[in-house]
Amino acid sequence: MTAAPQLVVHRDKELMAQAAAARLITKIVDAQAARGHASVVLTGGRNGNGVLAALAASPAKDAIDWSRLDLWWGDERFLPDGDPERNYTQAKEALLDSVPLNPARVHPMPASDGAYEVDAAAEIYAAELTAAASPEDHGPVPTFDVLMLGVGPDTHVASLFPELPAVRETERSVVGVHGAPKPPPTRVTLTLPAIRAAREVWLLAAGEDKANAAAIALSGAGEVQAPAAGAYGRSRTLWLLDAAAASQLPPELYPPAVA
Numbered sequence: 001m002t003a004a005p006q007l008v009v010h011r012d013k014e015l016m017a018q019a020a021a022a023r024l025i026t027k028i029v030d031a032q033a034a035r036g037h038a039s040v041v042l043t044g045g046r047n048g049n050g051v052l053a054a055l056a057a058s059p060a061k062d063a064i065d066w067s068r069l070d071l072w073w074g075d076e077r078f079l080p081d082g083d084p085e086r087n088y089t090q091a092k093e094a095l096l097d098s099v100p101l102n103p104a105r106v107h108p109m110p111a112s113d114g115a116y117e118v119d120a121a122a123e124i125y126a127a128e129l130t131a132a133a134s135p136e137d138h139g140p141v142p143t144f145d146v147l148m149l150g151v152g153p154d155t156h157v158a159s160l161f162p163e164l165p166a167v168r169e170t171e172r173s174v175v176g177v178h179g180a181p182k183p184p185p186t187r188v189t190l191t192l193p194a195i196r197a198a199r200e201v202w203l204l205a206a207g208e209d210k211a212n213a214a215a216i217a218l219s220g221a222g223e224v225q226a227p228a229a230g231a232y233g234r235s236r237t238l239w240l241l242d243a244a245a246a247s248q249l250p251p252e253l254y255p256p257a258v259a
């Protein structure tokens, strides 16, 4: 078990996205200064794309050496390449098409119109992660510098939905998901053990529809019932919220303003 999650609550979702983008720039620049390169795992969803759009709008993004940044995905909706609902497509539009990334360091999850069905696609992504891991990583995936996860209203993170088999996976780093309650039903996702390989895990929750999920996940729920509760990093777990998403947290976690 790692240290307790840290919470940062911002005024609204726009400010949360801008502050998370600023934080991400600093992390990437620091990792590149320390190790020569950085690795980030992207999330889909409204909050994740909000952070990418804020990053694209920030003049400080030029401090990043984009050619020495590895990008991975926490999950993908298993749809044809270019489908507007794919997390990769949305990330390209929000940020990736506007920065000078090294294409060899960008690792989207496979699309459904490739040669593989979803379980084989998950195995292929797992093999790509293993190939990128080094002996110091102590496992089958790289020690990501930052792994971001949008928190769904039902407490799902990546494509780990409450009670589905993927959230119980303890061996594999990537699995196919069948029958997800949120469309599309077929997905590819990192598992909790792969998520926990990251140095820092950032959970993004902004908006009123995330308030119940944040309260449940941060109040001692089990990870099978509330997957967000099982997402933590090796050295830090950070919940980045806006005031609406923090509105149902118990007072010992987020004290309401004193009148």
Ligand SMILES: O=C1O[C@H](COP(=O)(O)O)[C@@H](O)[C@H](O)[C@H]1O
Pocket (backbone or CB within 6 Å): 043, 044, 045, 046, 047, 048, 074, 075, 076, 077, 087, 149, 150, 151, 152, 153, 156, 157, 158, 159, 182
């Ligand atoms: O489907 C997904 O949903 C979650 C959360 O999305 P949001 O729009 O409710 O913020 C996201 O984290 C995940 O990557 C995505 O595939």
